[in-house]
Amino acid sequence: MKVVYAITERCINCHLCEVACTTEHSRTKNPVSAYHVEGQRFNWRESAPYPDPAEARDAGRPAPKSRCRVLQDGYRVISTMCRHCEVPSCVLACKNGSLYKDATGRVCVDEEKCVGCWMCIMACPYGVITRNVDRQNVPQVENNGINHHCDLCPDRNEPACVRVCPTRALVYEER
Amino acid sequence: MIRQCNTTAAPPADRDADRQDLGIQSLRSDQVFASMPQYLVERDASRCIRCLVCVRQCPYEATFYDAQTNEVTNRHQNCVMCRRCEAMCPTNCIQIRQFGSGFRANEHWKEKHIRGIYKQADTGGVLLTGSGNDQYYNTYFDRMVIDASQVTNPSIDPLREPMELRTFIGRKPERYDPAKGGNGQAKEYPNIACDLPIIFAPMSFGSISYNLQHGLAIAAGKLGTYFNTGEGGLHPNFHQYSKRAIVQVASGRFGVSAEYLRSAAAAEIKIGQGAKPGIGGHLPGEKVTAEISRTRMIPEGSDAISPAPQHDIYSIEDLRLLIYAIKEATEYTIPVSVKIAAVHNVAAIASGIVRAGADIVVVDGFRGGTGAAPAIIRDHVGIPVEVALAAVDQRLRDEGIRHCASIIGAGGFRSSADIVKAIALGADAVYIGTAVLLSVGCTLCQQCHRGKCSWGITTNRADLLPRLPADVAAERVMNLLHAWSHEIKEMLGLMGLNSLESLRGNRLKLRAVGMTDEEARILGIKHAGEA
Numbered sequence: 134m135k136v137v138y139a140i141t142e143r144c145i146n147c148h149l150c151e152v153a154c155t156t157e158h159s160r161t162k163n164p165v166s167a168y169h170v171e172g173q174r175f176n177w178r179e180s181a182p183y184p185d186p187a188e189a190r191d192a193g194r195p196a197p198k199s200r201c202r203v204l205q206d207g208y209r210v211i212s213t214m215c216r217h218c219e220v221p222s223c224v225l226a227c228k229n230g231s232l233y234k235d236a237t238g239r240v241c242v243d244e245e246k247c248v249g250c251w252m253c254i255m256a257c258p259y260g261v262i263t264r265n266v267d268r269q270n271v272p273q274v275e276n277n278g279i280n281h282h283c284d285l286c287p288d289r290n291e292p293a294c295v296r297v298c299p300t301r302a303l304v305y306e307e308r
Numbered sequence: 309m310i311r312q313c314n315t316t317a318a319p320p321a322d323r324d325a326d327r328q329d330l331g332i333q334s335l336r337s338d339q340v341f342a343s344m345p346q347y348l349v350e351r352d353a354s355r356c357i358r359c360l361v362c363v364r365q366c367p368y369e370a371t372f373y374d375a376q377t378n379e380v381t382n383r384h385q386n387c388v389m390c391r392r393c394e395a396m397c398p399t400n401c402i403q404i405r406q407f408g409s410g411f412r413a414n415e416h417w418k419e420k421h422i423r424g425i426y427k428q429a430d431t432g433g434v435l436l437t438g439s440g441n442d443q444y445y446n447t448y449f450d451r452m453v454i455d456a457s458q459v460t461n462p463s464i465d466p467l468r469e470p471m472e473l474r475t476f477i478g479r480k481p482e483r484y485d486p487a488k489g490g491n492g493q494a495k496e497y498p499n500i501a502c503d504l505p506i507i508f509a510p511m512s513f514g515s516i517s518y519n520l521q522h523g524l525a526i527a528a529g530k531l532g533t534y535f536n537t538g539e540g541g542l543h544p545n546f547h548q549y550s551k552r553a554i555v556q557v558a559s560g561r562f563g564v565s566a567e568y569l570r571s572a573a574a575a576e577i578k579i580g581q582g583a584k585p586g587i588g589g590h591l592p593g594e595k596v597t598a599e600i601s602r603t604r605m606i607p608e609g610s611d612a613i614s615p616a617p618q619h620d621i622y623s624i625e626d627l628r629l630l631i632y633a634i635k636e637a638t639e640y641t642i643p644v645s646v647k648i649a650a651v652h653n654v655a656a657i658a659s660g661i662v663r664a665g666a667d668i669v670v671v672d673g674f675r676g677g678t679g680a681a682p683a684i685i686r687d688h689v690g691i692p693v694e695v696a697l698a699a700v701d702q703r704l705r706d707e708g709i710r711h712c713a714s715i716i717g718a719g720g721f722r723s724s725a726d727i728v729k730a731i732a733l734g735a736d737a738v739y740i741g742t743a744v745l746l747s748v749g750c751t752l753c754q755q756c757h758r759g760k761c762s763w764g765i766t767t768n769r770a771d772l773l774p775r776l777p778a779d780v781a782a783e784r785v786m787n788l789l790h791a792w793s794h795e796i797k798e799m800l801g802l803m804g805l806n807s808l809e810s811l812r813g814n815r816l817k818l819r820a821v822g823m824t825d826e827e828a829r830i831l832g833i834k835h836a837g838e839a
Contacts, residue, residue: 142774143774143777144774145365145764145771145772145774145775146364146771147361147364147365147396148359148360148361148364149359149361149396149398151359152357152359152361152398153398156398164357164359164398164399165354165355165357165399167357168357168358168359169354169357208770208771297398299396299775300774300775300776300777300780301777301779301780302774
């Protein structure tokens with residue numbers, strides 16, 4: 134199946150993939166709104182009230198979050214995101230079946246089901262799963278948050294990060 | 309909370325580092341220049357999303373993130389207006405403009421002069437710069453217009469009829485000899501075949517990035533033209549493209565070996581460069597990385613300084629020795645070119661070069677670019693390529709030796725029309741350098757000599773290199789030349805010509821607009837309105 138691959142020699146450490154991912158997973162699909170208006174980020178406009186993160190979450194308007202992350206070690210830079218493995222350790226580790234592989238081969242999460250036990254985070258060999266604390270299915274547990282990983286932009290033909298990368302360091306292809 | 313800024317750039321090591329840490333930018337006795345910013349970076353705060361793309365992209369340390377105020381701000385005095393941040397900003401919230409106050413209006417003491425003096429008083433050094441002459445001088449291309457066919461002679465539609473742009477560069481036989489057959493000339497004198505009259509100008513690996521030279525090599529192969537190694541030698545990885553390389557032998561002799569010459573399509577002896585006639589090349593030590601030191605065969609980090617003259621060439625006779633040494637080394641299989649800067653006596657010099665046995669004469673005008681040159685020389689030495697081409701072509705024709713060498717014009721061709729005009733003035737082909745750089749993102753900020761080009765063009769720093777991948781460069785350059793060759797075909801068609809050969813030296817196709825009689829006479833063209 135097609136997955137996003139990163140070519141480390143081409144990465145220029147601009148982090149535009151993260152901006153694109155955040156924007157793509159926002160409601161407005163506009164970077165300014167995605168960062169400023171939606172959710173809690175920051176808002177310096179005095180006319181507008183400063184939104185509290187918890188309020189935003191309770192109102193069902195959590196801030197969009199990037200699903201990829203640029204890592205750097207000296208001059209080596211790489212954008213990391215879910216590999217959608219053939220045999221995904223996260224799916225095997227998931228205790229209640231909220232992670233699954235869909236018909237196209239994508240690793241998906243059932244957002245209603247996930248309890249935020251983070252076994253997937255422990256199991257992932259690439260360290261590309263994070264937790265989305267804006268979505269807490271078990272609010273009794275402090276800092277509970279559900280599985281958060283690359284969904285390959287289901288609304289697009291080509292993931293947003295690939296589209297925006299200025300040096301074509303991200304490619305969406307079958308290997 | 310926003311992530312802390314995490315750039316790869318080293319902290320500023322220059323001598324005002326302490327001051328920058330302090331964050332106070334006011335006047336200090338040894339830093340007058342720095343205390344008067346030239347550009348102002350404006351950020352629309354309501355659109356800035358603090359993604360810090362601009363902070364990571366700026367190699368001049370002009371942009372930084374202040375975590376306390378959660379604001380992205382600038383050290384305006386470091387900005388060189390390369391516009392990388394503007395181009396990369398995902399919300400288009402950045403604008404760079406001239407720093408408002410400027411200097412008090414003065415027609416004699418321009419800002420450039422004042423700043424130059426401040427900077428030299430600060431540092432005591434020669435002001436270096438990159439790119440080409442940006443001063444106000446007449447550009448004769450802008451005062452020449454092209455003829456077109458009307459009722460009495462039909463124009464040609466290049467979409468329906470074949471149009472020949474292929475150019476053979478090298479010495480031609482004196483006359484066609486049927487006994488030798490059609491291909492006789494190729495056997496007699498080596499020529500290089502160029503599918504379009506545009507060749508990439510000499511830009512060494514070192515002055516430009518590894519990736520860009522790689523891209524040019526790929527593009528040259530696909531377009532059927534040639535790239536020029538400049539004086540920096542040919543990197544071992546590019547030997548596969550050597551049949552598309554014109555290799556340069558400059559005064560520093562960097563990377564020159566018998567194998568280097570034999571593998572190439574043509575060899576070029578560089579006597580002078582349009583941007584800095586009469587002085588040698590200078591690749592600053594900070595640009596000499598491991599790969600460059602390997603290619604140039606010099607120690608890493610040392611300045612690569614080419615002497616001003618070639619120390620074995622003090623006369624036309626000496627030049628002849630070197631030309632024939634190269635011809636012997638390559639067994640007369642490749643043409644030998646001699647590149648000179650356009651100077652006052654260019655026609656006579658070119659005549660001597662042709663008589664010395666050169667197959668190609670390259671005339672580099674004063675608008676030609678450079679990776680590093682003293683600004684004072686770049687801006688004040690040399691003559692325009694238009695007049696140089698006209699003078700050289702006329703002189704060689706008058707002396708009956710025009711067929712002995714091809715003429716290549718170089719220096720400041722901005723569009724296909726400039727190229728058509730240059731060919732009508734007598735050039736066989738042209739070198740384009742600055743246009744190539746522009747096509748891959750250059751914004752002419754003239755910081756080439758600093759080795760930290762934010763577009764990844766004139767740098768080999770590991771973190772900046774990936775900004776211009778070779779395949780992207782090749783693709784963009786190919787697009788440009790593709791477009792230009794279409795335009796040249798259109799222009800040939802409207803003149804009623806179906807081959808570039810028919811335009812070469814055909815000055816009747818040009819007319820002067822707003823030139824003095826003297827200028828028109830030197831260019832050998834009539835004024836508009838004359839039949």
